[in-house]
Amino acid sequence: MVNMDVSPSNMSSDHVTKPSPGNKKHKSKAGKERISKFYCNTCNVHCPNETTLQQHNTGKKHIANVAYVQRRDKHAMSSVFVGNFPKIAQIRAKLAEEAGGCVDGKENDKLKSDITSLLSAYGEISKLIIDKKHGSYCIVEYKTPSMAQVVLSEYQSGKIPLFYGKKLQVKSRTVTEIKPLSQLISTSSELDKENIRALLEEAEDDPVCALNMADAAICVTDAGRRRHQEACSRIQQILNENLPFATVSLSLYGSAATGLALQDSDLDVSLSVGRDQRLDRDDLIRVLKEKCTGVSHVHVIPAPGQGTITRFLDGISNTMFDILFTNRLGLANTELITTILSYDARIARFIRLVVYWRRIVVGARFPKQCLPSSYSITIMCLHYLNQHNFLPDFFSPQLLTHKIIYDLDCSFVTDVSRLPKVSDMGTIPELLAGFWKYYGSELDVDHDVISLRGIKKKSDLEGISKETQHHYVSLFKPSPLAVQDPFVPTHNLTHNVSLECVVFFRDMCRSALVSWGKEEPLYTWFLGKVAGDTSMRSEEGEEEEEGKKTPVWTNEGSTEVGSKRSVEAMEH
Secondary structure, eight states, rough: OOOOOOGGGGOOOOOOOOOOOOOOOEEOOTTTEEEEEEETTTEEEEEESSHHHHHHHHHHHHHHHHHHHHHHHHHTTTTEEEEEEOOOHHHHHHHHHHSSSSOOOOOOHHHHHHHHHGGGSSOEEEOOOOOOOOEEEEEEEEESSHHHOOOHHHHHTOOOOOOOTOOEEEOOOOOOOOOOGGGGGTTTTOHHHHHHHHHHHHHHGGGHHHHHHHHHHOOOOHHHHHHHHHHHHHHHHHHHHHHHTTEEEEEEETTTHHHHOOOOOEEEEEOOOOTOOOHHHHHHHHHHHHTTTTTTEEEEEEEETTTEEEEEETTTEEEEEEEEOHHHHHHHHHHHHHHHHOOOOHHHHHHHHHHHHHHHTTTTTGGGSSOOOOOHHHHHHHHHHHTSSSSTEEEEEEOOOOOETTEEEBBOOOGGGGGOOOOOOOOOOHHOOOOOOHIIOOOOOOTEEBBOOOOEEHHHHHHHHOOOOOOTTTOOOOOSSEEEEEEOOTOTTTTTOOOHHHHHHHHHHHHHHHHHTTOOHHHHHHHHHHHHSSSOOOOTOOOOTOOOOOSSOOOOOOOOOOSSOHHHHHHO
């Protein structure tokens, strides 16, 4: 990695943005186009005045973007694009001739060795990246830009020797204008392949930048959030038009409301009606089936401790809905998580990456019913931050905003500004490594209960129950992995997780931590996943084939299932 001083005093005039001549146009909230005189070309940000622009120029995001652009430009100037490689069959034949036998699977190694031998004659090569899928091109990065110019000059003069009888094509590496991470994803919630691949290549030397890009590729886009809200509003309107005896209100809760949802996550919705009004579930299902255009596969599934969920697929937004009647505790949990996430922007990125990792790695071995849920993983991430003093106590008695729901104490600190300062949590790569270390070897899962209120012992909670008229509270169920609900002390969120799954989860944490220091660190696995898949694996969870192998830490990891759910999976 290149070390550069990117403090405001050392930035070139190209990156310290000045008031533009008024050429940039953008739309106001009202939708009208207006001219912006204060625009940062590096970050693609419009500012209302010069003072705000100057503050932006000294901010962390701008400085980080400037550093990224400088690194990108240096890499580009030192690199060349080499194409017109020989067919794989030619390389295989050459290998067979040299080895005198079958050499399947070694073609890329041979290609890399031969191209390195040929092009290292023009300068010292610091990195060589071969197209892994087809082996049709490579990017060669030299130690200095002058070395890259030498090979370009030799190519233009026709002095580069033939490679397997073919004339190589050598081009200078082009640099595309930096784009905000939110623009890397198309409005259809699928990866914009060309942009993401190009930027991921540039980010390979920077784990922080690489993982930020990976997160941008898996999280729900602004367009996706608007589509979810529009779908909710549309279905709420249809319900109110066809259920005149009840005023229906639909409210998002869970990951879709907190911002932790991945692109193919379901929508958790709480349905409430007006005071003294009642709504029969059969009437709800009837309207969904008969009146809601695009709605299909309407069915009811049991939700232990919560009653029953009405599940359906909205074909217009291609989204699965899970509707629960008057889920006040779910809304309170959502408010708590949203408040904690507002404490530091890194927390949400960290949690989304852990959830994605759990989905791909652990989800490839076990069906969804046996996995820790995304919400459980969220609590585990926050518990890890809490135990390492990266989060303040959101249940500090002196600062609580008191709230009682169903005789349960749902109080927590809602004003983040009143909380004391704690240790800096570091970078996303450091958080991931710490999470894997903590759950791979430090936590005593046999005896400890994971909780946002500190570590508790299973023996202290076994047999404890609370007399109440509400069905949310039940006897605490001990299990190999115990995660306590923040507001329902007797609710074990992971009572369904088997010992086999817990052992596998711990082993994968240890493997991830070990791979962190290897030649191909785990963050490149994240990049390979998000860049190589047109859609993500559905958390709705098609069951894996029997005997499927555990994924390994390479870019050619486990086979993933697309985000479009099959009818069988939904009915299951």
